Amino acid sequence: MAFVRAGLILAAALAAGWWFAATPATATEDEPENLPEGPGREETFYSCTACHGMAIVTQQGMSRARWDDTIDYMMARHGMPELDPADRKLVVEYLSVHFPSRQRGATNPFLKR
Amino acid sequence: MSSKRERGLIELYNDDPERADALVFGRRADKGADGVGRRGFLKGAGLATMGAAVGASIPFAQNMPSGLFPAAMAQTPAAGAAAGPKVLKMDGKADLILLQEKPLNAETPDHLLDDAVTPVEKFFIRNNGLVPEMPADINTWKLTVDGEVDKPLSLTLGELLNRFTLKTYRMQVECGGNGRSFFAPETRGNQWGNGAIGCAEWTGVPLRDVLQAAGLKSSAVYTGHYGADPHLSGDPNRPTISRGVPIAKAMEEHTLIAVRMNGKPIPVMHGAPLRVVCPGWPGSTSQKWLTRIWIRDKEHDGPGMGGASYRVTKVPMVPGGKTPDSNMKVLESMPVRALLTNIANGTELPAGTREIAVRGHAWAGEKTVRAVHVSVDYGVSWNKMTVQNPHNKYAWQRWQGKVAVPSEGYYEIWTRATDSDGKMQPHVAGNWNPQGYGGNPFQRVAVLVKA
Numbered sequence: 001m002a003f004v005r006a007g008l009i010l011a012a013a014l015a016a017g018w019w020f021a022a023t024p025a026t027a028t029e030d031e032p033e034n035l036p037e038g039p040g041r042e043e044t045f046y047s048c049t050a051c052h053g054m055a056i057v058t059q060q061g062m063s064r065a066r067w068d069d070t071i072d073y074m075m076a077r078h079g080m081p082e083l084d085p086a087d088r089k090l091v092v093e094y095l096s097v098h099f100p101s102r103q104r105g106a107t108n109p110f111l112k113r
Numbered sequence: 114m115s116s117k118r119e120r121g122l123i124e125l126y127n128d129d130p131e132r133a134d135a136l137v138f139g140r141r142a143d144k145g146a147d148g149v150g151r152r153g154f155l156k157g158a159g160l161a162t163m164g165a166a167v168g169a170s171i172p173f174a175q176n177m178p179s180g181l182f183p184a185a186m187a188q189t190p191a192a193g194a195a196a197g198p199k200v201l202k203m204d205g206k207a208d209l210i211l212l213q214e215k216p217l218n219a220e221t222p223d224h225l226l227d228d229a230v231t232p233v234e235k236f237f238i239r240n241n242g243l244v245p246e247m248p249a250d251i252n253t254w255k256l257t258v259d260g261e262v263d264k265p266l267s268l269t270l271g272e273l274l275n276r277f278t279l280k281t282y283r284m285q286v287e288c289g290g291n292g293r294s295f296f297a298p299e300t301r302g303n304q305w306g307n308g309a310i311g312c313a314e315w316t317g318v319p320l321r322d323v324l325q326a327a328g329l330k331s332s333a334v335y336t337g338h339y340g341a342d343p344h345l346s347g348d349p350n351r352p353t354i355s356r357g358v359p360i361a362k363a364m365e366e367h368t369l370i371a372v373r374m375n376g377k378p379i380p381v382m383h384g385a386p387l388r389v390v391c392p393g394w395p396g397s398t399s400q401k402w403l404t405r406i407w408i409r410d411k412e413h414d415g416p417g418m419g420g421a422s423y424r425v426t427k428v429p430m431v432p433g434g435k436t437p438d439s440n441m442k443v444l445e446s447m448p449v450r451a452l453l454t455n456i457a458n459g460t461e462l463p464a465g466t467r468e469i470a471v472r473g474h475a476w477a478g479e480k481t482v483r484a485v486h487v488s489v490d491y492g493v494s495w496n497k498m499t500v501q502n503p504h505n506k507y508a509w510q511r512w513q514g515k516v517a518v519p520s521e522g523y524y525e526i527w528t529r530a531t532d533s534d535g536k537m538q539p540h541v542a543g544n545w546n547p548q549g550y551g552g553n554p555f556q557r558v559a560v561l562v563k564a
Binding site: 051053055056059060061063066073076077078079080101102108110111 | 213214215216298299301345348416420431432434435547
């Protein structure tokens with residue numbers, strides 16, 4: 001009984017278009033040109049967008065150490081392929097120059113000890 | 114908030130607020146005996162400059178703490194992005210704040226959270242991976258329950274609905290990272306403001322009924338939830354995220370395997386056809402597109418359970434620094450939070466307004482909300498609001514009241530909740546942790562009473 005009822009509800013929902021589209025109508029193209037210019041831009045763009053958009057990257061503001069740690073995290077947690085050392089240096093450099101920590105607190109005295 | 118000058122100002126404030134105050138507004142911190150600034154006094158030209166920046170005189174300027182960036186000038190959540198917030202344009206969805214498209218993450222502006230029951234169109238979206246394809250016949254969707262149970266179950270959606278009784282509750286689901294953007298320095302992840310929250314009416318089978326049918330062994334300690342959403346890398350063997358809860362929380366009567374949201378089948382974007390609703394805990398425990406519940410004999414160790422993910426510190430760490438994984442513990446209940454929902458940040462009120470009717474919602478994870486206070490003078494005085502009891506456990510609570518403003522000009526409405534243990538929302542996000550959980554400073558909404 002419950003089964004039939006649920007089935008009917010689902011069918012009605014489908015007909016009503018209740019299960020709306022899974023992608024936003026205005027998907028923006030990710031392009032390297034949308035990132036700030038500088039050495040490492042292409043390397044960064046291509047090594048990060050294999051999986052996700054750049055928006056999760058550009059939302060961040062982090063120190064060099066934390067950007068470097070983020071690369072390890074991407075490899076360990078999400079299976080990102082290892083970058084060769086020269087590329088990794090470029091990418092970390094690019095990210096820490098263009099997406100540094102912008103907020104108060106970034107200069108905590110204990111971080112220098 | 115788009116001109117170069119204004120953006121520069123925001124950066125200056127972020128870098129060194131006291132210096133910004135001194136440079137821009139001529140405001141100097143009044144140093145206490147210990148050399149720490151207490152309160153900045155805005156006078157003359159400085160006051161006029163800040164007034165010009167917010168577009169009005171600031172009646173309670175003398176109360177404004179030094180280095181406090183006016184809420185009217187603060188950007189909405191995704192503050193880092195110079196381009197300003199983007200808006201989600203999607204069929205069936207209101208104009209949510211788009212944090213990223215792949216994976217799709219969008220938060221609800223505070224003032225769209227005014228409904229007692231959050232409609233689907235206003236419900237935030239938090240995806241960790243891709244949205245799974247739905248089978249042609251949804252009733253063939255399968256749920257497995259295995260691990261530390263006497264009788265592993267494999268049920269189709271149809272069988273689940275036939276075999277168990279449905280319950281309906283209003284319950285909030287809140288992203289574990291709600292409030293992350295308030296941490297300084299920035300913490301890693303989606304930069305949510307306060308809007309990764311919704312309180313919907315969920316209908317489903319209590320998880321405990323299913324676990325009882327499977328028969329928990331005495332070795333059962335924790336659940337591990339799995340969903341059908343593909344990992345962003347496209348690797349079919351890599352679960353996108355798999356979190357769980359201690360058996361006691363899984364057996365709590367409100368923890369549901371939900372099939373309906375607000376009386377209708379759960380929309381694909383919100384986890385159709387089956388999802389866990391584990392109210393009061395980080396939303397990641399409310400697995401969407403549920404396919405499997407694995408009963409574990411230890412704390413679950415799926416992706417999203419380790420490292421700094423959904424974890425807070427045991428011993429406080431230096432903000433922006435490093436701490437060993439052994440100093441991290443799982444974030445369980447979400448902290449207390451209140452939102453003003455009937456007035457949007459940046460609202461102009463008609464000339465002559467001397468009293469403002471305010472209302473909103475407040476919630477506190479596993480706890481309830483004991484009190485909500487509102488200030489319009491930068492926290493010098495707080496007005497007690499009335500707070501209703503929740504519709505059921507885990508439903509957010511309506512609060513409302515009135516506040517008086519003595520004149521025209523620029524005001525900030527500060528809203529602060531206190532939970533049933535007496536814990537209040539702090540002024541700033543404390544207990545810094547690398548991925549930014551538990552940030553619940555009180556909300557600030559700027560209004561302008563017109564001359």
